[in-house]
Amino acid sequence: MEDVYARRQSHDLGSRLYRALKPPDPFIRNPNEPLHFPLGRWNLYVGGGGSQPEGYINIDLFALPGVTVAADAEHLPFGSGMFQCIECDAVLEHVRHPDQVMQELSRVLAPGGYLHLVTPFCHPFHQYPKDYRRFTLDGLKQLAGGELEVVAEGWRTGPTATLLVFVSEYVKLWLPWRPWRILAHEILGWLLFPFRYLDLLFFRSNRVGIMGNHCYIWLRKR
Numbered sequence: 408m409e410d411v412y413a414r415r416q417s418h419d420l421g422s423r424l425y426r427a428l429k430p431p432d433p434f435i436r437n438p439n440e441p442l443h444f445p446l447g448r449w450n451l452y453v454g455g456g457g458s459q460p461e462g463y464i465n466i467d468l469f470a471l472p473g474v475t476v477a478a479d480a481e482h483l484p485f486g487s488g489m490f491q492c493i494e495c496d497a498v499l500e501h502v503r504h505p506d507q508v509m510q511e512l513s514r515v516l517a518p519g520g521y522l523h524l525v526t527p528f529c530h531p532f533h534q535y536p537k538d539y540r541r542f543t544l545d546g547l548k549q550l551a552g553g554e555l556e557v558v559a560e561g562w563r564t565g566p567t568a569t570l571l572v573f574v575s576e577y578v579k580l581w582l583p584w585r586p587w588r589i590l591a592h593e594i595l596g597w598l599l600f601p602f603r604y605l606d607l608l609f610f611r612s613n614r615v616g617i618m619g620n621h622c623y624i625w626l627r628k629r
Contacts, residue, residue, distance in 0.1 A: 430596025434568035444521040447491020454498035488517045496525040522626040529569040555626040564620035565606035
């Protein structure tokens with residue numbers, strides 16, 4: 408992971424060329440997803456290595472660029488009820504015990520505070536550093552328990568994103584050498600990304616969750 412983030416920020420010719428040729432994302436975010444609830448004096452961003460989210464204490468498993476505190480989310484080094492808003496974006500699939508992580512997030516969340524969870528459903532295997540599971544909206548609600556109430560839920564990225572990501576990964580499975588896989592990723596990314604806008608239609612359908620890519624849920628502590 409350190410190599411990935413270093414390449415994103417490096418100024419050497421190879422890294423700059425990589426960033427210049429990098430295709431657009433194969434997904435478009437659901438415009439109806441609430442992205443922000445009120446921030447407080449203290450707010451927590453879980454798993455934000457490589458970024459610097461403004462207004463948040465940024466915690467990750469490793470001391471990556473932008474990380475404020477390096478710690479395991481199963482044992483958060485903070486006092487109870489400390490944070491008004493918590494972001495946990497694409498993290499729960501990488502932890503060994505999501506129930507324990509949810510207990511910790513609920514513990515450090517202040518009464519009346521908000522917790523934003525985003526997790527993959529139909530998405531290829533990816534190790535950061537491990538990849539253990541996938542979630543549905545019902546699965547996220549089950550994790551929430553009784554102390555947290557749902558205030559918003561839905562799909563961040565839709566079925567078209569799922570299809571485009573899997574097509575790209577499938578093609579790369581046939582290629583034995585990494586340079587070939589990188590080239591295939593770049594070419595397919597540029598060729599396929601216009602189709603991502605089809606998800607704007609799927610976001611209006613109640614069938615989007617059949618093969619949605621990432622789902623989200625906003626929770627409020629009672």
